Amino acid sequence: MATNLFDYAYDLEKALRNSNEFIHLKMMYTEVENDEIAKSMFDAFRNIQMNLQQKQMEGRDITETEIMEAQEIANQVQGNEKVTRLMEAEQQLSMSINELNKIIMKPLDELYGFINQ
C-alpha cells in the first residue's frame, strides 16, 4: 500500500480524536468510570449484551431467564442518567463512524454495484 493511503488514515484518526463527539464521549465515559454505581451497572449491561451477542453468533438458544435478566439490567440502566448519557454519546459516535465508513467504502460499493443508503 502506498504510504500516502496510510497518511490520509492518520489524518482522519487525528480529526476523529479531536472531534466534538469523541471528546464528549470521553467525558461521559469518565463520569461513569468515577461513579461506582454507574460503573457497575454499565459493566453488567455490557457483559450481558456481549454474552447474548456471542450466543446468537454461535446459533445457541437464549433462555427466558437470560432475556429477563437483560431486561432487568436494561431497566436499571435507563434510570441512571450518567449511563444513559454515555450510551447516547456512544450511539452518536457510532452513527458518525458509520457515515465515515460509507464515504470511505464508496469505491468498493461502486465496483461491486452495491447500494447502501
Place this chain on the structure above:
Amino acid sequence: MATNLFDYAYDLEKALRNSNEFIHLKMMYTEVENDEIAKSMFDAFRNIQMNLQQKQMEGRDITETEIMEAQEIANQVQGNEKVTRLMEAEQQLSMSINELNKIIMKPLDELYGFINQ
C-alpha cells in the same frame, strides 16, 4: 459531526480510489467480467459463500451436500487464473482496509482499552 471529519474521510476515499491496490482490483475484476467462464465460476463461488455465511449467521445447519458443492466450486475456481488473481486482489485490498480501520479506530480502542494487534 464537524464538516471537518467528513472532509478527511473524503480525502481518504479519494486516496483509496487512486491507490495501486484499488486500480489493480478494478483491472482484475474487469478481466473476469469480460470472460464468460471465469465470470460464471466467480458468481457461483460468491453465491455459495454468501449462502453458507447467511446460514451460519442464522444458526442453521450446513448440509454435507452443501459442503461438497462448495468444495467442488472452490476447486474449479482454483484452476482459473483470472478468478484466482481477482480473489488475490480482493484479499490484498481487504488487508489494507483492515489496516486503515485499525488506524482510524485507535482513539476508540484506547478509550475502551481494547488491544487489536
